[in-house]
């Protein structure tokens with residue numbers, strides 16, 4: 109039932125819960141600015157149920173209150189701060205270069221000197237390889253033509269965990285294990301495999317310490333273990349959550365960006381020119397190279413405007429908040445509708461146009477780019493994802509011209525995250 113307050117901010121009652129939809133940047137600003145020091149959003153009950161069943165700690169994605177805040181502050185230093193990000197950038201760069209090598213190898217086997225491909229599973233492997241390397245300091249070998257059996261098991265566990273999360277969202281926690289036992293079992297087993305993988309990586313890192321090998325940076329988890337500010341089970345819980353939560357979320361925007369660049373060749377050319385200029389300034393620290401590519405960064409923002417991975421960001425305000433002259437009581441679920449806002453002509457001119465330049469104009473863009481959430485609770489993997497995507501595009505666009513078989517709009521579906529109904533076919537042609 110809709111008890112609405114008009115087109116741009118209806119309050120809905122679905123079953124027993126109330127929800128306020130926020131669709132304008134100024135209302136999003138009101139909401140986020142009154143979120144307090146312990147912001148809270150919707151939890152994922154099936155993930156929490158797994159942790160309870162196995163007696164594992166929860167990571168920050170699932171925690172709230174004081175416990176969330178103290179763990180988050182420690183993790184921020186290694187995961188999202190500029191200093192932390194600079195340390196894992198070379199790891200992500202190496203993986204992006206390997207992706208390009210893989211594509212060249214495949215094309216060289218093809219007499220036509222080009223490759224037309226549904227890239228989705230390769231992008232999934234790329235992001236998993238990249239984030240695992242940054243997190244565990246270990247290569248999984250997913251960009252080899254045939255990854256080893258253990259890596260295969262891990263990758264299919266992540267896929268199963270994501271696939272089974274969506275249907276479980278609609279089942280009350282107490283009933284989950286009874287309503288569809290196979291679904292529940294698959295979900296739990298997938299999480300178990302992902303946790304086992306983290307365990308193995310921790311043991312490898314410990315072994316290195318025991319062998320007294322010289323200390324060099326070897327990923328986020330090793331840094332957290334050395335600093336010992338968080339207990340071991342918290343480190344494990346968080347790193348596992350990061351592995352699982354950051355893979356599809358990063359692969360999807362890459363796929364959508366490649367598609368949009370393929371059907372907007374003038375944008376593709378402009379970005380390639382920007383990359384060449386950035387590189388012509390000679391060898392520099394990677395963070396500086398990335399900072400000199402504002403158009404590439406805006407292209408990712410533009411992709412996330414049209415195809416936000418999570419279609420909403422939610423908050424339960426801790427005090428009453430006034431939105432459009434309505435007083436929304438504290439504790440009400442408020443959802444900022446990213447997909448709707450991103451495509452609204454009231455917020456963006458020509459919203460259907462893929463136009464990265466809009467983010468570089470003098471327009472007021474505050475509270476319009478919310479794909480990573482906002483404030484103290486925003487995505488902690490934001491810098492990891494952004495730099496991973498930028499390095500990927502930098503290397504790919506420098507090496508290949510991208511085309512698409514069809515320029516028609518892609519239909520999207522919500523499968524826990526926003527995804528294409530049918531992945532686009534992309535053509536890669538090496539640039540000589």
Ligand code: HEM
Pocket residue numbers: 149168169170180239349350351353354355357358361417418421422478479480481482483484485486487488489490492493
């Ligand atoms: C393009 C890629 C990504 C997008 C669009 C994305 C989006 C989001 C959004 C919207 C939130 C909720 C923020 C809020 O409530 O304000 C979030 C939270 C989170 N994300 Fe991401 N994410 C991405 C990649 C990643 C990666 C690579 C990781 C792995 C490190 C990650 C880990 C997390 C975690 C742990 C949280 C919970 C943070 C907290 O509650 O304190 N995400 N993400």
